[in-house]
Amino acid sequence: MNVELGEKVVLMMSDLQNDISSAAYRIVGLFRTASPGFDKTFVYLKQAQAQELAGYGEGITSFTLRLGSAFELEEQVEAIKRALNNDGLEVLTWKDRNPLLVLAIQAYDYSLAIVVGILFVAIAFSIANSFLMVIYERINELGIMMANGVLPKNIRRMLYAEALFINLLGTGMGFVVSAVILGYLGHNGLDLSDFAEGLGQFGVGAIVYPKVAAADIIVGLVVINSVVMLSVLYPAIKASRFQVVDAIRFV
């Protein structure tokens, strides 16, 4: 707004009687958030000054409650409604107040799901391909086992067990590395100042502090383990169907 501390600004608004009301105020503080749009839209007055400007007497238009947990939003809203006993007051969640933001989050979630889905398909093919290569390098060994009486289903089980072991080892190591990185960034922040202007459009600050919910970790572990075990199905079945007489001669 190109104003400095100590300067005066005049605020004009429609009051409760739909008349134009105005008053001059001296600036005693300036704030800057991550969102330039927000910064240009809001001014803060003392409650009495705002009530006088708007002609509200001792009334207020709304108050905002910051709840302890986003996961209990609906339950807490219901509790508030019961406490107010429908006394002519409207209780709105942040979702009700910001439908566009909700749509934006949903769109982001859907596109993220598509991207992650494509990523997992690519990972699955990559794992299947790698496992196939491993199996083809061991055709002779697998043929010897089958020639000596190992049942095809036990060949499959052996390969599933190998894949599971490697998978658990990999996810364990990945978990540790991720925990270290996220722990550091969660504490110190990830500096995205180069993108500050763009991020500001979405109300995101230049320094972000990653946070991962336990549910996200569990879902991620379940999904990646499932993808891996499904990926090795085809190679394991293929290995168990090798013709023994050809496999023992394979060089």
Next chain:
Amino acid sequence: MSIVQLDHIVKIYQDKNKVPVQALAGVSLDIENGEFTAIAGPSGSGKTTLLNIIGGLDQPTSGRVLVADKNLTTMSRNELAEFRLRTLGFVFQAYNLIPVLTAEENAEFLLLMQGVSPEERHRRVMAEFAELGIEENLMHRRPNELSGGQQQRVAVARALVSNPRLILADEPTANLDSKTGSHLLDTMKEMNDKKGVTFVFSTHDPMVMERARRLIMLRDGEVVEDRRS
């Protein structure tokens, strides 16, 4: 009493140009319990194919294969695998030991598959190693740390340790020098005499043919000679 009965075995397969090749042209023969038999012939005569069919590793195009009174031609893959585990032993030309296992682990592999306890496995493998002249210090070595002769002895130990009724050996001396090969054959002959295990060799090695009590000559997929000494 016959442990192997082959009845008009024909095997036709397609080569890489999809041209049909007749490997066996109606072979019929019986092998008695306790025999030390060599199936000999020039390259391409069908001896390895015949051995693979007797061992349930391959199926004939037509004909009947009875081994230890079991008709292999009617068995599923799982039944054949189970049959090989319980009844047969194999010794291959290329030793075919599992590279990531030690000598002891290779030898006890079949016993492990059969569900034998660790103590019993160790006892039987040690006894077999002693009979075959495999030193104890070789037990924990992997195949790539053993000589050809040592590897083949371990392969023979693996075949014998599960007390099979029939051992099929496909050119077991082909990759060994004559002294080592001769020593190995004498050991196998001794096992045949001592334990009465039936041995059937596929070979073109004169050393094997000399020791065999029965020599079956194949040519172009047919038995052209069958003599006992």
